[in-house]
Amino acid sequence: MTTPTQPKSGPLAGLRVLELGTLLAGPFCGQLLGDFGAEVIKVEPPGQGDPMRVWGREKAHGKSLWWPVVARNKKAITLDLRQADGQALLKDLVRQSDFLLENFRPGTMEKWGLGWSELSAINPRLIMIRVSGFGQTGPYSRQAGFGAIGEAMGGLRYVVGDPSTPPSRMGISIGDSLAATFACIGALSALHHRDKTGRGQVVDSAIYEAVLNMMESLVTEYDKAGYVRERTGAILPNVAPSNVYRTADGMVLIAANQDTVFSRLAEAMGQPDLATSPQYSTHGARGAHQAELDALVEAWTSTMTTRAVLDAMDQFGVPAGLIYRAPDMLEDPHFKARDAIVSVPHPDFGELRMQNVAPKLSETPGAVRSPSPALGQHNDEVYLRVLGLSPERYAELKAAKVV
Numbered sequence: 001m002t003t004p005t006q007p008k009s010g011p012l013a014g015l016r017v018l019e020l021g022t023l024l025a026g027p028f029c030g031q032l033l034g035d036f037g038a039e040v041i042k043v044e045p046p047g048q049g050d051p052m053r054v055w056g057r058e059k060a061h062g063k064s065l066w067w068p069v070v071a072r073n074k075k076a077i078t079l080d081l082r083q084a085d086g087q088a089l090l091k092d093l094v095r096q097s098d099f100l101l102e103n104f105r106p107g108t109m110e111k112w113g114l115g116w117s118e119l120s121a122i123n124p125r126l127i128m129i130r131v132s133g134f135g136q137t138g139p140y141s142r143q144a145g146f147g148a149i150g151e152a153m154g155g156l157r158y159v160v161g162d163p164s165t166p167p168s169r170m171g172i173s174i175g176d177s178l179a180a181t182f183a184c185i186g187a188l189s190a191l192h193h194r195d196k197t198g199r200g201q202v203v204d205s206a207i208y209e210a211v212l213n214m215m216e217s218l219v220t221e222y223d224k225a226g227y228v229r230e231r232t233g234a235i236l237p238n239v240a241p242s243n244v245y246r247t248a249d250g251m252v253l254i255a256a257n258q259d260t261v262f263s264r265l266a267e268a269m270g271q272p273d274l275a276t277s278p279q280y281s282t283h284g285a286r287g288a289h290q291a292e293l294d295a296l297v298e299a300w301t302s303t304m305t306t307r308a309v310l311d312a313m314d315q316f317g318v319p320a321g322l323i324y325r326a327p328d329m330l331e332d333p334h335f336k337a338r339d340a341i342v343s344v345p346h347p348d349f350g351e352l353r354m355q356n357v358a359p360k361l362s363e364t365p366g367a368v369r370s371p372s373p374a375l376g377q378h379n380d381e382v383y384l385r386v387l388g389l390s391p392e393r394y395a396e397l398k399a400a401k402v403v
Contacts, residue, residue, distance in 0.1 A: 010037020011364040015191075017099040018043060018090070019074065020081070022050045024173050025131045025147065025207060026103030027070050028180035033099070033187070034073030035357040036366040041097075041382060042071065042373070043090070046078040046401050049375045060349055068346055069354050071372035077383070078376040078403050081112050085402045090114060092387050094123050099187060103131040106141045116202050126200040127190045131183050135206035147175035147207055154211025155218055162233040178210040235294075238287030241265070243294050244323065245301040245309075252301060252309045255319045259283060268316040269300045346371040379403055 012033060017040045019030040027042070027050070034040040044050050056066035080086040091114075094100060100119060102109060109115050116128055130136055133145015134153075148169060151157050156175070161168030186203035194200055212219075221227040235243055241262070242255045256265040259282065263275040274280050274296070279289050286293055301309050306322070313320035322328065329335050330353065342356045357366035383389045383403060397403045 009364075010035075010366045011361060013037035015039065015099070016041065016097040017101055018093055018097050019101045020109075021101060021103035021131065023052050023055070023103075024070065024176040025179050026101050026129075026183075027052065028177050029129060029131060029183040029187070029205075030074060030101055031070050031072065032181065032184045033101075035368070036361075037364075038099075040074040041093070041378070042074045042076045043079050043081070044076060044375060046080055046376070046403060049078075053375070063348055065349075065352075068344070068349065068352055068372040072344065072354075072368050073370055074373060075378035075382070076373035076375060077379050080402050081114070083400075083402050085397060085400065087112055087114060089383075089387070089397075089402070091119070091122055093382075094119050094126060096386065097123070097126065098191070099127045099129055101129040101131075101183075101187075105144060106130075106132050106134075106136045120200060124199060125194055127187055127194065127203065128200070129183050129187050129203045129205070131179050131205045131207070133207050135209065136202070136204045145207060147173050147179075150179065150207025151175040151211050153208040155215045156211050159218075159229050159231055161231045163231045165231075167231065175207045175211050178214060179205050179207040182210040182213070235290065238284070238290065240286045240290040240293050241297045243297075245294070245298045247301050247306040247309055248304055250306040251323070252306050252313075253321050253323060254297065254301075254309075254313065257283065257286065261318055262286065264316040265297070265313075265318045268312045268318060269297070271296075271300075342368055344368050344371055347374075376403075 015033075015038045017030060017033050017038050019027060019040050019042045021027055021030070030040045030042065042050070050067075050071075052064065052070060053067050054064050056064040058065055079089060081090060119126055119128060132141070133150050134140040134143060148157075151169065151174065152167070154175070157167040157169065159167075160170060183203055183205035186205060190201050190203055218229055221229070239257045242257045244251050244253050254265070256262045262280070263272075266272050266274040266280075278285065280286050280293060304312075310320055310322075312318075324332070329341060335341055338360075339356055340358075341353055343351045343353050346352045352371070354368070357368065383394050383397075384391070389397075394403070
């Protein structure tokens with residue numbers, strides 16, 4: 001793990017994003033764009049800031065450790081969008097921006113006179129990225145919709161967990177992050193369209209639809225076969241062997257459900273005949289005898305150390321690995337070799353280790369170029385230099401708590 005040389009640009013260098021959202025569904029999209037070089041100007045209420053500044057399971061020195069990740073590579077200004085002067089300033093910034101990103105409840109921007117019709121009239125090239133629980137249209141659009149609701153409505157919650165318990169939630173805010181990722185895909189697609197036509201457009205990313213798009217053939221299976229997926233705990237039904245197996249000193253994950261891979265696993269186990277047995281010779285047959293096959297695999301792994309199992313799987317070309325926690329990631333040589341985790345200098349925390357930018361680009365890689373900003377840290381730069389306000393006008397706006 002290293003502190004990489006920080007390039008001053010990336011593939012999105014020269015593009016400006018105004019980020020008006022809070023928490024995660026919008027700001028994670030801003031993080032992705034910023035990671036690849038876009039200038040992201042985060043707009044926050046004066047004196048308050050994004051609640052994410054104080055969120056997180058663990059804190060150091062009373063400050064969030066989540067905020068430095070999601071707010072990296074961003075500039076921060078304060079602006080009261082509820083005041084007419086604040087709305088006018090935002091419109092001035094829109095004239096000079098490529099994207100406006102927001103994740104307020106639908107209708108909020110319109111209430112402030114900052115809807116698509118107003119902003120596109122100011123800047124026809126603007127791409128407006130809108131992330132919400134249910135989308136900008138439809139009967140639920142104006143309802144409050146956090147990520148947990150989108151995960152449930154999109155079908156994920158129902159299939160997560162053990163069948164003996166109520167539906168579980170993931171250990172991370174996956175719905176928000178998925179909606180942000182799809183929003184980023186939409187934004188870059190809209191950018192390509194703008195390059196050809198000169199016209200911007202709205203990107204409408206709904207959390208429940210982002211989750212729905214990850215649900216494989218769940219809807220199609222019900223539509224054509226009447227099959228409803230249920231919670232299945234640690235396994236995927238009819239996909240075997242693909243499970244966590246006990247070893248003599250721990251556990252290991254083996255994924256050998258494909259025919260040729262299973263043949264190699266059977267050979268590694270010293271039982272090559274398993275691969276030609278009618279019970280296990282095909283994907284369907286292995287799925288029909290899943291519990292029995294898992295027991296056979298574990299009977300073998302339980303006699304060996306975890307290291308010995310992993311070595312055997314590597315020798316025979318069978319996908320296998322450990323279930324990592326943060327300490328394991330920080331020590332793993334593969335993480336280190338690829339700089340998957342980087343050390344970022346931070347004014348409050350010293351060196352902060354966090355995930356690097358993904359994916360890696362060979363010619364124009366992204367990078368963590370700057371740490372998370374303090375509230376209003378870039379007010380002078382944006383209001384005096386970008387917008388060209390006079391010092392007197394700037395002082396008036398500060399006195400009125402507009403900025």
